[in-house]
Amino acid sequence: MNDASPKEVGLCDASSVLEGAPQRHECRGTSVIVLRAEGALHVYANRCPHRGTELDWLPGRFLDPAGKHLQCATHGALFRPDTGECIAGPCRGQALAAAPFAVRDGRVVLEAG
Ligand code: FES
Structure with missing residues (x-):
């Protein structure tokens, strides 16, 4: 059930997103x-x-072996989960693009951007 407005896309229940367990979701033809x-x-x-390229090692598998950073499967760049900043690898100093979102009635919804 998706109660988001037409300009929003519901992704998941906020309570289902746990520390150390990033999730992959598809939205508007992208991930x-x-x-x-x-x-x-x-x-x-x-x-x-x-x-x-997409970061996943396998669909929905994003973390480095230590479980602390997101790691790109292609060349191994490491990203801080709290800021998206690349701290090691060929794109050091750049960052993952943050997507505009909100939590409505306990659901994570992606806002039109
Ligand atoms: S494509 Fe991600 S580190 Fe090269």
Whole structure:
């Protein structure tokens, strides 16, 4: 059930987004990453700023072996989950694109951007 307005797309229940367990969702023909870091929700485009590829190792698998950072499967860039900033790799200093979102009635909804 999606009670978001036509300019919004419901992604998931906010309560289902747990620390250390980023989720992949499809939206408007593209893929986004929904995650929780230090209690706060974040939504990023699933697109590496280096070459524009999706980050997942396997569908929905984003974390490095230590489970602390998002890691691009293509060349291994590492990204902070709380800011999307690349801290190591070929796109160091760049960042994942944050997607505008809100939480409405407990649902994470992507806003028109
Ligand atoms: S495409 Fe992500 S590090 Fe190169």
